[in-house]
Amino acid sequence: MSDIDLDSARPIFIAECRELLASMESALLRLPQEADKDRRDSVHGIFRAAHTIKGSAGIFGMEDIVSFAHAMESVLDHVRDGVLPIGDDLIALLLACADHLGQLVDSVAENQAQPDAELVHDARPLLAQLNQRLLAVRMQRSPGAGDAPQRKAPAAPRQTGADHWHISLRFGRDVLRFGMDPLSFLNYLQRLGRITTLVTLHGDVPLLDGLDPEACYLGFEVALESSAPLSAIEGTFKFVMDDCEVGILPPGSPVADHLTLMRERARGDPAELQRLRAIWLHCASVAPEALDEIAAAATKPAPAQPVPAPAAQPAAAPAPAPATVRARRTGPRPGEASTVRVDADKLDRLVDLVGELITASASATMAGRGLRSAALQEAHEALALLVQEVRDSALQLRMVKIGATFNRFHRVVYDAARDLGKDIALEISGEDTELDKSLVEKIADPLTHLVRNAMDHGIEPPALRLAAGKPAQGTIRLNAYHHSGSIVIEISDDGAGLSRERIIGRARSQRLLDPGREPSEAEVFALIFEPGFSTADAITSLSGRGVGMDVVKRNITALRGSVSLASRSGQGTTVTVRLPLTLAIINCFLIGVGGSVFVLPMDVVEECIDFIDPGANDYTELRGQVLPFIRLRRLFGVQDTPPRRQSLVVVGHGSQRFGLVVDRLLGETQTVIKPLARLFAHLRGISGSSILGSGEVALILDVAALADITRAAMVSRSPAAAAAEPVHQG
Template identity: 55%
Template structure:
């Protein structure tokens, strides 16, 4: 692996660790922090510092070392994790993130600005270090100044019983220590060695006490054990320089022998108080996971798409020849490709919980800025969708959440006067529905003011006077460019900039956004997105010589169509079903056949029919984006290449619903 690959791994892991730090800090602010949470925060800072040292990033190492020193005091219960300290550590996380991003793109780095940003943070950290009586100097540590020590270090190392299974070697650690100085002596603790018949050849039963003579500082020695910290108990102590240090160490070891009991009764060494050892099963699970570059996954999905097109062509040729063996082989191949497609797409599916967790910090910061008490409630974190969709939905969701906090949630005194809890609630929820993912942003605020929105729309000429609109149509006006009913402009919103961009970004993902609101109760914004932007199961229909694809997940049933030219709906088993003819919608030529079919489409609570000439069946469909010339065509979301080499157009069902029935309530089942 070259240095560039190592750097990319470092950047990805550092970003993940910072997210973990932030999450644990926010959880600690909401309740009493657990020792596990404090350890996790400390380990994240420690790992970032250690890894930064490998890439010669002195600013990152120095600043993170100071943060780590404060966290170490918290871990030892010398400092309490107060709300003020949590707020400071969150800002420190932001600064560490900036330092990490600087490492990602050094050409845009501004060391002077970063140093100026770090200075007040270091000063605040120093007050906590001084308050606890710590000898660490923040400014010196930030510059990477070594701690002055005697030159002798006593290192007590106890690898856990399963440490060897993870490739940890005591001999390698000792060799690395020798690169820092002279290993004066090594004493082996064999008190946990079981009887011969009880020995597990893959388990570790030994402990070590090492006397190291070195001018290196504590941080440099800790780096030697960077990759075994979670698999051992480690103590590094600076000791005086005696005339015979080796004898002193031997005497200390002999003076405090460990109880001689078989290790078979103790599966692993007990962790130090307050510093719980990580679960072995969790580490084993991590060992089975690997990081894969997203570009490689994209390339694989592209190749699977081409494979599907090739299989479709093979199947079409087999049907033309009528050869039974060829047809059977084509069928088997199609089934295998379907399995490959499902597996490939699953590799790109990620849980939306990772995106949702970032909003804890957004809500925390915005609530403080607004002076409101707001809690975030999250549900559906395990709901999965394509990574490419996750990457593009973050900004729209952020704007919607901030908008709900600013405009939706009332001040505490207003809420209490209305009989509500003083603390407001913003919710994020996700679930699958009809082959899509629905993300809901809710708040228990005052709701949208229908009359004010309507008056503003009339003032701007967006609607004609006297026109009757449903609540949903009125609320949709807030997505018009420059539209705002805010009584005052804030740093967060009120200028009418953003909601139109939100809708445009969601539409670009082939998604839709709807608003439901009740005065005094709250607002729910529902964002519906496709699970994937690459490959879908499609249902092909024919109109004349043209072929269209409907996403299979929204197809409810197909029935024979009996035309009634006096209306634009049919009676389907006692239910009214509106319909549209694709021939008329897209102005296709050709003669209407004697027998037509209607494809019943359902998306959410909306239901309608598409009248087509022929039903061509289910096919795997590779989505090809439309060129810029056709990107604005209503009702079409993409194209696909058929096995015959012809092009089929993929119908955009949400767009059809909006285009054909502006008052969508008419489509409710």
């Protein structure tokens, strides 16, 4: 493979390594809770991940990654054998090693060549710990016993019985280029049983002038003594199945199956069939008297029908069906998803173009209406439907499940619990909930802070939990679900909860609350998100410096989202984050105030009714419930005379409902969201802008900010009106 090919393949290598490291970390964190059988499967998966990373790095000549992954692989090999017990200390070491591999891979992603030399030097303490465990294994073994498994070399024909598997391997030319080591598959077979005979076939190796050093020309005939099932033996070759020929004959297979496999390997060459007969004499699990029949059959043409087992064959229990795997499968296997890796930048560019297409389509529709052509309007409507389908498909390409983000927190909780000396479990639900990939990337840091804050401030030490009648193990729950066109993420704990009195006292001491004022519960919990606010008595490695929660709110608000908090003393705290499903294109409802047009996300609009002005009040009654409202004219300082007839748009945000008083209802459309420039970042109630089909600029209303305004107005109004609070009941 040329240097150019390697350069183009390196991003694929980096992406694959990151996926393997993520699966390795997830499997390591599951080990303490798994049963023995599941634990063995997880250890095998961790070993395969380390081995694949080592092989892939070898293709690119990244020897530092190869050597480090090899040390991990050697330790994991002994774990698979049951020689090394897998305890908390070893899990912590392997997690640290996986982190270091991730840093090496990230360094390669930045340098596009070799890992950073300082990172390689930093690996020495980890390598020393791995080598200590390998040394301990050697010390446990009897003197003279090596690490490598012993293998018999047959000096004479073996009297085979019916207790061996026969495995016929022919590796494809490209397996070395794909980072696969043929010997590693043979070593893995040793874990399933004992290789009693191994014959290496090297007849296809060309002369030196025709030799490709990156190609594989080897084949193997293997006799394996094992009680493993067929699925386990087939699984050995799962990663190379598309690039090799594998024939597997179970113990007790009839002679006809051996003859069929031999003919398949010989490909019609009688001399090759005779040579294979000599090899079969050593390897095949066939009764000795049947070998002569195979030799005789070598000179006969292949029968039209499968050769039946001879009558003289000794009676035996029914043998398993032969498991000959045909050469080189093409296309996806049944049930296997066909996927293509696409650059995120290309998807972003596609969504941007679809957004421009929506704007152009709206302009064309308006122009068509002006011409009063029924045929043209019909064509534009068909075009608009197609554009909408293209939009939905393009956005769906960027939708990813939030489970990948949630699963990262297993490691966060594991590490933090060890640092804090607490016993904390993480429960995840709603991991299949989808949201825009750009949101996933931007929400990870705020969620990390909220989870760490819950572990530090929320979950009590085991002794305090037991004294309070709780289980010693605390629980943090992550949940996600769709609601009203948004994604809702809940971070909850069963810890001590928040003390209202303590928050008020700390707020007064920090002059965040006016003396003598009694805030509502919502206002008290909102203080948590004020800059510099903290109730921690001591600074820890996780929190307590009074920074972070305000940043969390600011980052979530920048995503057109909102964050709220609910807590009960002694029972726990829940933080609710609400985000839009996408940051690019939305279905929306247009409203007019004065000469301006504003945009509301369609998902929050519940109904539109005629507005009957109640006078000076900022709330009205809607079907027996109090409904606060905002006069957008007053909020945005529109000075001209309002029309005689106005409308009230009822909006839902979470569990809160409120109204917006507008001059005109302009109907539904689609729009592309454009961010506001920094000059307008201070505007309250505005989250972005959009360009309409007419070329006008429309401002997108920030529903979360408007909800805060109405909530504050409800709290500050007269006590008699405040008593009727069903506005929060939806």
